[in-house]
Amino acid sequence: MTHYVCDLYGNTNWDLPIEEVTARTFNTEQEAEQWFKDKCSGNSIEFSGFHDTERYVTNWVSCNGKEVGEITKRPSSNEF
Numbered sequence: 001m002t003h004y005v006c007d008l009y010g011n012t013n014w015d016l017p018i019e020e021v022t023a024r025t026f027n028t029e030q031e032a033e034q035w036f037k038d039k040c041s042g043n044s045i046e047f048s049g050f051h052d053t054e055r056y057v058t059n060w061v062s063c064n065g066k067e068v069g070e071i072t073k074r075p076s077s078n079e080f
Contacts, residue, residue, distance in 0.1 A: 001076050004032035008039065008069040029059075032071045036061045040068065047071075 006024040007013045013021045026032045037045055040063035048060040056072040 001027070003027060003074055003076065004029055005072050005074060006032050006035050006069060007072065009067065029071070029073070032059075036063075036069065036071070040064075 004026045046062045050057045050059045059071040061069045
């Protein structure tokens with residue numbers, strides 16, 4: 001099953017314990033977008049839409065015109 005991982009620049013998943021990264025992982029695109037909407041509450045938020053990159057399909061997130069993070073669409077480890 002596909003899942004969506006939110007990564008917030010300035011508080012990147014690379015620096016967080018696995019439990020916190022798991023809390024940023026969602027089953028649907030809508031849940032992932034809502035996580036960012038909650039983080040940028042009261043501000044103008046924009047999503048780029050998903051684009052193929054070298055590694056993952058990525059949706060970049062901007063808040064008040066500044067890129068603040070991304071949502072990556074990832075297959076489960078047993079999907080090929």
